[in-house]
Amino acid sequence: MTQPRITITDDPAAAAAEKIAAVARARGHIALAGGRTPRAAYEQAAALVEDWSGVTLWFGDDRAVGPNDERSNYRLAREALLDRIAGPAPVVHRIHGEEGYEAAAGAYAETLRAVFGEGVPALDLILLGIGGDGHTASLFPGTPALAVTDQPVVGVPEPGLEPFVPRITFTFPALNAAREVVFLIEGEGKAEAVRRAFGSPPDPAAPSAHVRPDPGTLTVLLDPPAAAQLEGPA
Ligand code: 6PG
Helix, strand or coil: CCCCEEEECCCHHHHHHHHHHHHHHCCCEEEECCCCCCHHHHHHHHHHCCCCCCCEEEECEEECCCCCCCCCHHHHHHHHCHHHCCCCCCEECCCCHHHCHHHHHHHHHHHHHHHHCCCCCCCCEEEECCCCCCCECCECCCCHHHHCCCCCEEEECCCCCCCCCCEEEECHHHHHCCCEEEEEECCHHHHHHHHHHHCCCCCCCCHHHHCCCCCCEEEEEECCCCCCCCCCCC
């Protein structure tokens, strides 16, 4: 079982930006996280790497909305990263949420299959956040998506937290096939979820506790408030 590598720092966004930049320089496949936390990391990553040619960007999840919707994770990435890249652009595979969560999930799975072939796609880096309920991507507690093992992507008709709009999300097999998974987590509001997901023992009711890439690595980047309920030296 992969043990999380816990890093507590006053600037987890900078640490995440370095992780993203390293894979971008290696022309790898990166899945971006949504929500509010990653914005600063994306802005810093855009400043660290000028030439993104050969890089392929994916999304670990998105809301079933169009690319200009303020709830769109793609819009966050466009504003904080894509529009700030000074040199050659990456290939970007957007989740077409405006087609509805079922059609968008099927299309995204097909795109992954076209790029990675049959079997579970193994991205080089997947960036994730965590919700106060322990969810990650759009894998919410007590939902059917948690049990999906035969698809890399699935639709989520009823998310467990706002925005209450259907989602499209990577499944655990796709998350755990990554060479590197990095959680970027800030704020005391996430401290309990961090303890449940990455403490000893983890709480199996927290979906993030099931993100354990193997043979890939798991890094958890935390600011001190988010780490407040973890015991012992990090
Ligand atoms: C989403 C994200 C989700 C997010 C967490 C944390 O689509 O909402 O993928 O998993 O990472 O909810 O969100 P914040 O960074 O806004 O706290």
